[in-house]
Amino acid sequence: MSESLLSVGRDNVPYSRPETPNSHPAPRVGFVGLGSMGYLMAQNLANHRASLSNGNPPLLIWNRTKQKSENLRDALGNDKIRIAQDPAQVALECDVIITNLADDSVVKYIYEEFTEALRRVPPSQHRIFVETSTVSPEVHSLGGELDALISSIPHSHLITCPVFGPPAAAAKSQLLIIMSGDYRSKKEVAYLLVPAIGRKVVDLGGNIEKGLTPPYSLNVIDPSVAPTFKLVGNSMILGSLEVLAEAYTLAEKSGIGADNVHSLVQEILPAPSIVAYSDKIAHDKFDGSVGFAIDGGIKDASHIRRLTAEVNSPMPAIDVAHQHLLTARAIHQSKKQAGKVKFETLDWSGIVAGTRVAAGLDGLDSKK
Structure with missing residues (x-):
């Protein structure tokens, strides 16, 4: 195990380590959305995964403007980056799919593309969607819609996972990562994101939209936490x-x-x-x-x-x-x-x- 992984302790990630990577194939990871934040997050994730010794496959990326995807692949190389033809390919081929998108309408469109593809070809193993965009937390909001979409697919879970920090922090993998959703999925994803993308994970429990509600328990299950x-x-x-x-x-x-x-x-x-x-x-x-x-x-x-x-x-x-x-x-x-x-x-x-x-x-x- 690399020194960088050993340095990630409970102060940075509030979960015990998942099962040893040697007993499972390296997860296939996709990244959708290469804006000012997403590009840097994807770049750092690809570089970090390539630095490990557990045979990580290239990061599969997609962006509406293909030139940004090509720029990242050209900068890092084919051994670190592979470009998808569309969002559906990312959903079908990856175990963990990370999204960082511009606004609610784009987020909804992309997740509808994901679910349409997975209804045609249902996954046979655990699939985790990690939504890092800043979206609206209103009642009957997008977070609830996304959770309903992903929950309708077998073996699939959604984590809402917004990040704190400007592009300068993203460039240095110093983002603060906020997580809510399925516990097992958060546990698997946390060590994928820290220290590759961020410096620390804050766990807000199972609520994927709202945030802490009285009596401020971190274990409430009511569609909403991290976006709020x-x-x-x-x-x-x-x-x-x-x-x-x-x-x-x-x-x-x-x-x-x-x-x-x-x-x-x-x-x-x-x-x-x-x-x-x-x-x-x-x-x-x-x-x-x-x-x-x-x-x-x-x-x-x-x-x-x-x-x-x-x-x-x-x-x-x-x-x-x-x-x-x-x-x-x-x-x-x-x-x-x-x-x-x-x-x-x-x-x-x-x-x-x-x-x-x-x-x-x-x-x-x-x-x-």
């Missing part, structure tokens, strides 16, 4: 980003330099994500191709707001943040049409454009 938990975490990050943007704007209007504010953030709020976003705002580093695109931020903010309305738990900071994200996107699109920006996609730290404009400043250029 992910949105709670995202609300903290987005709320912090909104306050950071407002503070930078106040400092700018008060004549305090951005570098001074950034130094203060490093001293009193030294969380890596806060410091990273502070640096982006301080130096107008708003290129979304190397961060988290603002469209994804607006999607997450919309999910959070729907959740707050559903459970009657107001979050005014998120309401304001959502408005500022929309304003920032509109400003960026206007500047892009006029040929006045250098990057195609705006990072969600560009939320500061909303607060800057409200204060009579230029949205995306703090030097003006």
